[in-house]
Amino acid sequence: MKHLSKLLVVVLLVVGFNNVQAQDENNPWQVQFGANAIDVYPTGDVSSFGNEFFNVNDHWNILPSISYVGVSKSVGDGFSIGARGSLNKISKLGDVSVDDLSHYAIDGTIKYNLTKETVIQPFIEVGGGYTWVDEIGAGTVNGGLGINLWFTENLGLTLQSTYKHAFEDYGVKHFQHLAGISVKFGGTDTDGDGIYDKDDACPEVAGLEAFNGCPDADGDGIEDSKDSCPNEAGSKEMNGCPDADGDGVADKDDACPNEAGLAALAGCPDADSDGVADKDDECPNEAGPSENNGCPWPDTDGDGVLDKDDQCPDVAGTVANAGCPEVTEEVQKQLNDYARTILFDTGKSTIKAESTSVMVDIIQILNEYPNAKFTVEGHTDSVGSAKLNQSLSESRALSVKEFLVDKGIEEFRLSAIGYGKDKPIATNNTRAGRAQNRRVEINLVK
Template sequence: MNKLLRVVQQAAALVTVALALPQVATAQTAERRSSIGVNLSALQYQGEISNDYWKFSNSRYAPGVAINQYLGRGIDLNTQLFYGEFTGRRNSRTYFTTTVVNANLGFKLKLNNGWALKEDALIQPYLLVGSGWTYASRAGAFDSARITQEKGYIDLMGAAGFNLRLGPGVGLFVQTGQHLPLNANLDGSPEKQTPNWSDRFLQHQIGLTFNLGQAPDSDEDGVQDRLDMCPSTPPAVPVNERGCPLDSDSDGVPDYQDSCPGEAGKAEFNGCPDADDDGVMDSDDACPNTAGRAELRGCPDADNDNITDEEDQCPDTPAGAEVDAKGCPVKPAAAPAAPAAPAVPSTDTDNDGVANDVDRCPSSAGPASNKGCPEVKPETWQRLHEATKFISFELNKATLLPSSFATLDDIVQILTDYPDYTLSIAGHTDSKGPAAYNLRLSRERAAAARTYMLSKGVAENRIELRGYGARHPIASNTAEAGRAQNRRVEFNLFLTGDPNAAQVKYGREPVLPTTVPARRAKAAPARKPTIRRAPVRKAAPKKVARPAAPAKAKAAVRPATPTPKTAVKKPVPAPPRR
C-alpha cells in the first residue's frame, strides 16, 4: 500500500506540473490558452489470461481528468490522469483483479492547424502520443497460488480522437488510445517469456473540455485584441462591436471628444459644425450660413470696412475709406469762409498707412480695414474659444478651481499682446434651478474670472463682464452632457471703444432681480412703544394733586407727539441706499 501512496504522489506531481504549464506559456497564444477536461473511460484488458479488446460488455469504467495547453496552431501539450481496474477469470483457481493508476504526458497533433482545417472548425481531429507511468496493484490466484503484487511500469501510449467545438469555451471530445506498460504483468501469469507489451489495454474516452483564461483585451473595452480595430481606446469610453469609440454623428470625432455629438462637425472644432466653412464654428458664428471674417464673428464684410454687410448701409465703400458706425464714408467738414491756415502735415506714428487723426491705434500698426489697429490672429481667436473648456468652478459656487489658473494666465498674456483691445467675459449656466439664481451665478462666475486677471495686473477698464444665466444654451438642457456644455464662461476681444462683443452677440445683459429692503424696514414700528412710554415715565414723579394730573399729562404728551413722527419719517429714505 505504501507503493500505491508513492505512485499517487508521483501522479499528483505530474498534474501540478501540467497546471503550471499554462503560466509558462501564457504569452505563446492569442486567447484561451489552457483547458481542463473531465472524462469517463472504458478500459479493455488483453493478456495471457483473457482478452477483452473491443468487448464493451466486459469493459471496466474509470473516471479521469485531462489538462491541455496550447503551444501553437498545430500542437498542444496534453496531460491525462485516470484511476480504474481490470478483472479476469480463467476458472475458479485462476483469476485476478488489478487496480491501476495511470498518468501520461504527451503531445497532441492537431489537424485544425489553419492549413487542413480552421482553428475554430466545428470538428477538430487530432493524434496523441505520449508516455507516463502506470501503477498496478494486483490480487488473485494462478492455479490456486496467490499472485498479489504492487508495482509501477513505464507506459507508452498513442491515441486518436476529435473534439466537437460547442462554443468558444467548451468542447466535447471522443478518443481511443492504446497503452503499453513495459514489462507489466497485470494478470499475474508466471510465464517467463512474456514480451514487454504482452499485457496491455485500450482506453476509450468521452468527456468535456473547458477552456480557461480570457482573451486578451489591452484597452479593457470588452472587445478582444484580435477583433479590436481601435486597441488603444481610453478606459471607460463606450465602444462599438469593433472596439472603436462611438461616433453618433459619424463626423470622425468620437463622442467622448465631440463637443457637439449630435451634429456632424469638424475635428478642428472638436466635432462642432461650421456650415459656411469660414473658420468660425456655428455656435460662435453670428452668420452661420454665410462665410465671413473671424473678427466679425463669422459675418461677411464685402467692402472690408469692418462693418458687417447686414449692418452696412453703404456696402460699396472704397477700400481704406473712413466710415461711420453705419458703414458709410465720413463726410469731410465744410471749408471755412476765411482763408485757411497753412495745412499741418498729418502724422503716422506707427507707419501703417493710416494717419494718426483717423487711426484708432496710432501707436500700433494695423490695416485701414481694422481702423489702423492690429488684427487678432486666427490662432488667438482659437485660444480664446478653447479657453471656455478649461474654466471650472466649485459646485453651485463662483469659486474658481486651481485648474483654471493656467488658462486665465494665458488670456492675461493675450491682453498684453493686444493692448488696444478690451476683453469681454460672458457667464452662462444650464437651466436647472431658479432663473434669478442662475442669472446671478453666471455674473458672479464671470466676475471671479475678471477678479483673478485684475490680480495679475490687468487694468480694470480692459475687462468687461456680462451674465446671461440660462438664456443662451449651446446644447440641449435635457441631458447632463448638454447641461455641462451650457455651463461656461466665454471670452472675446473687441477694439476698445467698440460695442461689447458679448452684448453684440447676445444682446443687453438681463437685469438682476432685486429684493425690496422696505419689507425688512417694517419692523421699525416696534420702536413706537418705547417712545410712548417716555412721557409716562416723566409724568410719574410729578404727581402733586389728582386734579392737575390730566392737564400736566396732556402738556407732557403734546410736546412728545412730534418726536415719534420725526423718528418714523427718517428711516423711510434708507431702503434705496441698501
C-alpha cells in the same frame, strides 16, 4: 500502489493550477478527468488484434468512477505536451476471465490538434509511459486518436482511444479508451474585461469585445483611440464629437457651438453673407468687406466715390479726380483775379496790409480743392534791370507762398517761381500797361 490513484490526481491538479499565472496565450492549460476502459483482446495474436474493437461487453474493463486525470499545456502551433495518470481493474484479459487485476498507468503525451478554435476539434497523440498490471510494470510506447467537443470556450467533452505497446514479453499490449470532461484555463486578462491579453488590443484598460478589448468611455460606439472627443458622446460623422447646433462643425472646433453656421467661418453664422462672421460683423445685416469690419464702405460726401478711395471724403468731387472737386476755368480765372490784386511795398516783396482780405479769399478757394496743386508765379514790368526784376519776381512769389502756408495751406501743394519781365500781359509803354504786368498769378498744376 493502493493509494496511487489518489496521489496522482492531487499531483496533477497541483501542477496544473500552480502554473496558471505563467501563461502568455489564451487558455493554454487543459485538464481532463473521466473514465477509462482497458481492452486486452486478443493477446499475442497480431493478425487479429483489434478485430473486436467495439465489443464492450466481452472485452472492455471499465471502473465506474473517475479513473483518469490528465493535464496538458499548449506550446504553440497546435501542439501541447502533458501527463496523464489512470487506474482500473481488469477482469477480462482477452477471452480469459481473471480475478480483478489492478491496473495503473502514468503516461507522457505529445498532442497535435488538427483544427484550431473550432467546436469539433480532432487530434492525434503520441507518447510513452509506464503501466502496472497486477503490480508488474512495463514501459509502453503510445499512439492515439481523439476528439474534443467544446460546449463553451472552456468546457468540453473528450473522447480518445490509445494503443499502448509493451516491448517486454511480460508486458500487456492493450487499448485504453478515455471519455471525460476537459477544462481549458490559464489565459491572462490583466484588465479584467473578459478578453484575454493575447486578443486584447488594450490589455491594461478594460474595454469592450466589439473593440477588441479597447474602451469607449463616452458610450457613443466609437472606441476611444479613434474618438476625437473620448469623454463626450458624439457621432461617427464628427469622429466621436458632438455637434450641438447641427451645422457640421464639431463643438470642439466651433467658435459658435450653439448657433448653426458655416465651416469656413469656424461654425459661426453670417447673416448678410459678406464673409464676416456675425460675431465680428459691426453691420451683421448689411454686407461689407472685412477691412471695414463687415460694414459697407461709406460715401460721406455723396459724390459716388467711396471714402476709402476718396482723397476728399468730406468734399463732393468727381470720380475722375479721385473724389475731389476739379478746378474749372471759372475758378482759375477767379483765383487769378484775386491774385493780381495783391499789393507789395514798392521795390519789395512785403505784402501790404490792405491785401489781407484778398489773401483770405484766395485761401478759401484753395481749401475747396484740397488735392489740387498750384504754382505761385511772380511777374514784373520792364523798368529796371532784368536781374533786379527776376529777383524781385521770385521773392514776391515766395512771399505769397509762405503767407498761404502760414495760414494752413499744405506746403506740398504750392511751388513758387519768378519770371521777371518775361511774361507781360500788357504793353510796358504805358503806365497802365506796366501796372498790369506787375502781378502775381496762382495757376493750377495740371
